Amino acid sequence: MRVVAKFGGTSLGSGDRIDRAADSVAAAVEDGHEIAVVASAMGSTTDDLLEEITFEAGDQDRAQIVSMGERTSVRMLKAALSARGVEARFLEPGSDDWPVITDEHGEVDVEETRTRALELAEEMDEVVPVITGFLAEAHDGTVTTLGRGGSDTTAVMLGKYMEADEVVIVTDVEGVMTGDPNVVEGARNVGEISVDELRNLSFRGAEVVAPSALSYKGGNLGVRVVHYLHGDLLTGGTSIEGEFESLVDMREQPLACLTVAGRAIRNQPGVFQSLSAALGDHDVNIDAVASGVDTITFYVDVDEAEFAENILHREVIKQDALSSVTLDDPLAVVRVTGGELPNQPGVISEIVNPLAEAHINVHDLITSATSVAIFVGWADREETLEIAQDLF
The missing domain is CATH 3.30.2130.10 (VC0802-like)
Structure with a gap:
């Protein structure tokens, strides 16, 4: 099975959590699955970097600065996988086979991104690509970003264009809950939810999967949300069903x-x-x-x-x-x-x-x-x- 696993900032917030993430990827690879990893910045790195930009900075400088969180995460994850005997390599804007390309308007260049994603997928039987989330690259080589929730978007988009079987969003919640567990006593995990339901919840404040990411979900692509403590990429959590159609x-x-x-x-x-x-x-x-x-x-x-x-x-x-x-x-x-x-x-x-x-x-x-x-x-x-x- 071909899987794109996205690890959110909380799930990479410490060395122990990076170890846990690497363990789950290594276990899936050992079971014979093809795994690509999309990594967010560790913890609150991106927000911390943004807060420190107290001066006038151009879009390109700002993008370069905030990209450092994801660039650090992929290096950490790649090293942790290598320590477990897993053949892995990190990819960031500027890499020869970087997949996510934007056009002159800052929008994803679908054809170029699909082509590059498929080429990258052909190597997944031999190597685990560890890809920076949130970031993209324009045709002229400048760094661009995919906006808030961009790591989710990277994962589901690549899952679609890599012709993956499933995208697994690893985060700090059990999945989609019946209510905010910090507020509602007895809140429990929802086994499955439709794309339409989750997109509406996401627009109204539910921080589970970025709405922009779900636009890329096709009917044949599975998307699942699991807790980073679960430790198994292939089971559990909440399954997101169906696809969002413009009509x-x-x-x-x-x-x-x-x-x-x-x-x-x-x-x-x-x-x-x-x-x-x-x-x-x-x-x-x-x-x-x-x-x-x-x-x-x-x-x-x-x-x-x-x-x-x-x-x-x-x-x-x-x-x-x-x-x-x-x-x-x-x-x-x-x-x-x-x-x-x-x-x-x-x-x-x-x-x-x-x-x-x-x-x-x-x-x-x-x-x-x-x-x-x-x-x-x-x-x-x-x-x-x-x-x-x-x-x-």
């Missing part, structure tokens, strides 16, 4: 828009819960929710609109904080899913401006970590879908 789709059935109004409704504890619970208790499915200072809007199937309106009206009568409920239908929703859409500057205007130019009124627009939902009149659905498909 544009339209709900086939029309939606109704039910808006409940009330003064400072957002600041009234329990109001949203009571409204959504009332709909759920009557088996009304909520497709989407939007909120304002004085309103909460529920999108439900148009066939359930009048029933849902009556349910919400009863809640309005019961609660002094609420004043009215209104119904608007039929509406269509077009969802654009993929990449890091809401985190890309200008992406909302890229969507809204062409719709405005086509004289399409956007009734609502809801963003999540990885998608944008566009609500328009039912008559405008086909044109909206076509515009969104042209854009993405």
